[in-house]
Amino acid sequence: MKAVAGFPFRSKFHTVEGVKLAYVDQGxxxxxxxxxxxxxxxxxxxKFIPPLARANRVIVPDHMGFGxxxxxLDPSRYRLARHIANLESLLLKLDVQNxxxxxxxxxxPIGLGFxxxxxxxxxxxxxxxxxAWVIPAGTRIHPLLEQFRQPGTGEALVQGLNLFVEGFLPAGIHKKERVTAALMRAYRAPFPDWNSRVGILAFPRDIVVGDDHPSAPAMHEIAQKLPSLKVPVLLIWAMNDQAFPKAMIGLWQKLYPHAQLHTLEQAGHYLQEDEPERIVELMREFLKR
Known part of the structure; x- marks a missing residue:
């Protein structure tokens, strides 16, 4: 993958079961x-790495199949359990503490799995x-994600037309002036062709709807253990997210009643693109706790 304008950070690499995983490690x-x-x-x-790296070590992995x-090429390698194991291998290698x-x-689900x-x-x-939980069987998810889950249709739309990058991504940024040509080039860069998009298609198909899904055991393990995480929680929620509606805030608050909640009224699913400065500010304050 060629250098991307606006992303000057050098990647390091960690190999897990023959797969090279990239990550940025700054500060x-x-x-x-x-x-x-x-x-x-x-x-x-x-836009998070430089300000956060002034006081912290900032680690930014690219999941397998991304960045x-x-x-x-084998879609079966992209299950949730494999992504968790990859992150686990990386963070243990880096001996991450606190x-x-x-x-x-x-x-x-990947981070909470760790x-x-x-x-x-x-x-x-x-x-x-x-x-980070199993969605009850019969629940309707986002219509476009439903299409991506259909055999044949998903391959044509995601691997062929690159519709997740070309359609779902810009639709998930609320402030349309942020969707620049440079931004779209940066998000297209890792996925130039059919074979490079296997991981993109695998994710919507790995959304666990019902207990008979292959990734249900991994998701159940996470969900059952979430209450055991007795740590400070900062909940930042974009209120213009078609995939993750604001009703989901209550589910997180039930799990973590002590969570500090901040809502972003002018942000969509990709809230890091809509409100990076505000989120960094909230993070830096939270990191002092």
Missing amino acids: RGEPVVLLHGNPTWGYLYR RSDKP ATLAMQDWGG AVRHSHRVKRLIIMNTW
């Missing part, structure tokens, strides 16, 4: 791990428009 101090979702990569946090990480995990979209297994290494949680 010193207590670690802050910034976890992206679909179809983004470390670029999502480009500068390898992109295996970590703050900041998570959005798929970063939530947290419930290594709670002694986690000091704080920052939860942003995500989930």
Whole structure:
């Protein structure tokens, strides 16, 4: 993958079962791990790294299939359990202690999958428009995600037309002036062709709806152990998210009644693009706790 304008950070690499995983590692101090979702990569946090790295070690992994990480062709390799194991391998290699995990979209179940297994290494949680539980069977999810889950249709739309990057992503940014040509080039960069988009398609198909889904055991393990995480929680929620409606705030508050809640009225699903300065400000204040 070529250099991307606006993302000057050098990637390091960690290999897990033959898959090379990219990550940015900047600054010193207590670690802050910034976890992206679909179809983004470390670029999502480009405006977070410099200010946070002034006082903290900032670690920004690219999940397998995304950014500068390898992109295996076998869809079965992209299950939730594998993504968690990849993150686990990386953070244990880096010997991360007293970590703050900041998570959005798929970063939530992946990061919390690590947290419930290594709670002694986690000091704080920052939860942003995500989930970490099994969705009841029969529940209708976002219509476009439903289409992506259909055999044949999903391949044509996601791997062929790159519709997750070209459609879902810009639709999930509330402030349309932020959707610039440079931004779209940066998000297209890791996914130039059909084979590079396997991981993008795998994520919507790995959304656990019902107990018979292959990733249901991994998601149940996370959900059952979430209450055991007795750490400070910062809940930042974008209020213009079609995939994660504001009703989900209550589910998180039930799990973490002590959570500090901040809502962003002018932000969509990709809230890091809509309100980076405000989120950084909230994070920096929270990291002092």
